[in-house]
Amino acid sequence: MIDEERKMLFKFSAYGFLKNLRFFEPFLYLFFLETGLSFFQIGVLVAIREVFVNLFEIPTGAIADLTGRRRAMVFSFTSYILSFLAFYFFSDFLLFIPAMILFAGGEAFRSGTHKSMIMEYLDIKGISDRQVSYYGKTRSASRLGSALSALLAALIVFYRGNYNVVFLATLLPYSLDLLLMLTYPAELDGDLSNPNLSFGRMVRQFKSSLKSIFSTEEMGKVLVNASIFDSLFKIGKDYLQPIIKTQALALPILVMIKDGQSRTSILIGIVYFFIYLNSFVSSRKSSSLMERVGSLSRSLNRILWADVFLFFLAGFGVLIDSLIIPVIAFLFFYTLYNLRKPMVVGFLGTRIQSKERATILSVHSQLRSVFGIVIAPTFGLLADYFGIFAVLFFGGSLLLVVGATLKLTENPE
Numbered sequence: 001m002i003d004e005e006r007k008m009l010f011k012f013s014a015y016g017f018l019k020n021l022r023f024f025e026p027f028l029y030l031f032f033l034e035t036g037l038s039f040f041q042i043g044v045l046v047a048i049r050e051v052f053v054n055l056f057e058i059p060t061g062a063i064a065d066l067t068g069r070r071r072a073m074v075f076s077f078t079s080y081i082l083s084f085l086a087f088y089f090f091s092d093f094l095l096f097i098p099a100m101i102l103f104a105g106g107e108a109f110r111s112g113t114h115k116s117m118i119m120e121y122l123d124i125k126g127i128s129d130r131q132v133s134y135y136g137k138t139r140s141a142s143r144l145g146s147a148l149s150a151l152l153a154a155l156i157v158f159y160r161g162n163y164n165v166v167f168l169a170t171l172l173p174y175s176l177d178l179l180l181m182l183t184y185p186a187e188l189d190g191d192l193s194n195p196n197l198s199f200g201r202m203v204r205q206f207k208s209s210l211k212s213i214f215s216t217e218e219m220g221k222v223l224v225n226a227s228i229f230d231s232l233f234k235i236g237k238d239y240l241q242p243i244i245k246t247q248a249l250a251l252p253i254l255v256m257i258k259d260g261q262s263r264t265s266i267l268i269g270i271v272y273f274f275i276y277l278n279s280f281v282s283s284r285k286s287s288s289l290m291e292r293v294g295s296l297s298r299s300l301n302r303i304l305w306a307d308v309f310l311f312f313l314a315g316f317g318v319l320i321d322s323l324i325i326p327v328i329a330f331l332f333f334y335t336l337y338n339l340r341k342p343m344v345v346g347f348l349g350t351r352i353q354s355k356e357r358a359t360i361l362s363v364h365s366q367l368r369s370v371f372g373i374v375i376a377p378t379f380g381l382l383a384d385y386f387g388i389f390a391v392l393f394f395g396g397s398l399l400l401v402v403g404a405t406l407k408l409t410e411n412p413e
Contacts, residue, residue, distance in 0.1 A: 008185075009138070011183065011184065012117075012118055012141075014180060015114065015138075015180055015181075016138050016142030016145065017142060018174070019110075019142060019145070020142040021145050021148070021174075022146070022149060023149055023153040023166040023169045024087070024153070024163075024166040024167050024170055025149070025153075025238075026149075026241065026268050027153060027241065027265070027268065029042060029241045030163055030268075031087075031164060032045070032096075035091050035093075037093055038380070039380040039381075040380035040381050041380070043378070043379055044376075044380070045096055045100050046235060046372065046376035046377075047372065047376045047377050048101070048104075049103060049107070050104075050369040050372035050373045051104075051369070051373055052100070052108070053104045053107050053108050053365065053366070053369040054369040054370055054373065056104060056105055056108030057111070057366035060072060060108045060109045060113075068186075069113050069114075069116060069189050070182070070184050070186070072110075072113045073109065073181040073184075074178060074181050074182070076105070076108075076110040077106065077110075077181065078106075079102050079109065080102075080174050081171055082102045083099045084170050086102060087099045087164065087167040088167040088168045091164070107365075108365075112364065115345055118134065118135060119131065120188050121188055124187060131342075135346065139338060143276050143277075144277075146272075146276035147272075147279075150269050150273045150275075150276055151269050151273050152169075153169070153265075153269065154269020154272075155269070156169055157261070158262050158265045161262070222300075222344070222348065223348075223363065224367060224402075225300070225304070225402060225406040225408060226300075226340075226344045227368040228371050228402050229307070229340070229399065230337075230341075230368045231368045231369075231371040232375065232399055233333060233337050234372065235372055235375050235379055236311075236391065236392070237330065237334070239388050239392070240271075240330045241268065242388065244264065244267055244323070245264045245268075248264040248267040274331065275330060275334050278335055279335060279337075279338045299343055300340060300344065303336045303339060304402065305403055306336055307333065307336055308399045310332050310333055310336070311395045311399060312392070313325060314326045314329035314330060315389045315390075315392030315393040315396065317329060318387070318388050319389040378394070379391045
């Protein structure tokens with residue numbers, strides 16, 4: 001690998017590493033619960049986030065393709081930073097809404113855009129056939145950032161004694177990521193032969209992308225399949241936090257720590273560190289797994305069925321009041337998610353044109369948001385009225401239906 005390619009791989013990896021220093025993530029639901037919110041209210045906030053990601057997603061993807069992806073990424077991190085400040089200073093359900101909207105703006109401008117920048121770079125260098133392995137390497141750096149983030153976040157909560165400080169701590173890595181975007185080469189902005197953005201041109205770009213998406217039945221199937229899978233993981237993964245909190249207060253370990261919040265923070269830090277560390281390894285193994293199985297579609301299908309089993313296993317563990325069973329199940333949730341995601345990017349990358357990549361990948365994220373709008377409050381209601389085990393059984397059942405009705409096949413071409 002020549003020096004320039006090594007330098008860009010380092011930058012792409014640094015982006016993911018810094019982006020995943022989300023110190024708030026292992027404690028997000030506990031932070032909301034501490035402020036007095038119910039699981040349903042948390043679900044409503046998540047749904048609001050998904051609504052606005054949905055509203056912002058398509059125009060932001062088109063804007064990124066038409067005006068420059070670097071500008072879109074700078075706006076994304078600016079929006080994130082403002083949302084973290086709002087979460088730190090606010091402590092009320094209604095005041096969390098504008099914070100969630102700002103966070104949605106960051107998600108919308110980021111998702112799809114950076115992936116399209118990586119794809120653009122691989123095309124320029126003539127190595128687009130390495131999409132799965134290359135994206136797997138950059139994603140493994142993200143997972144390494146998450147592992148470090150879990151430990152640092154646990155220490156922050158332990159020493160400061162409250163959850164909201166983790167939002168303040170996240171300002172530093174996201175500010176560094178914003179500056180990193182300014183160092184990306186201009187060629188990654190894509191085709192900007194006509195830099196003047198107009199509403200008509202954005203609509204034409206969107207229509208062209210939709211035509212590409214629905215040009216084959218397989219494209220539509222993989223987008224819906226991947227979007228539901230991602231949405232269930234994205235919303236369901238945070239229910240591990242209250243599971244750990246409940247068990248942290250009952251476990252005989254860490255008895256020397258009398259404060260319940262401190263004990264919870266240490267246990268969460270340890271559990272999430274190993275979950276993210278395992279995810280770091282699995283992200284790098286995505287390409288080799290695909291090669292052993294023999295095809296992308298077969299790999300994607302098998303991972304989905306494994307996740308169905310894990311949902312039911314985790315639900316059973318909660319039902320019998322076990323900690324180790326849900327933790328192991330969630331560890332494999334993260335592993336399979338990080339194996340599957342680079343495959344999805346590679347699967348889509350071989351089927352869409354370069355100039356439409358940010359838009360179509362944003363459509364994927366938008367579909368995930370659409371499903372999240374329904375799934376998040378549904379999960380919340382189930383948790384409030386029946387318990388977290390019901391959330392996990394429902395998630396497994398829904399994924400079972402997806403696997404049975406949206407089985408992926410190879411591109412016939």
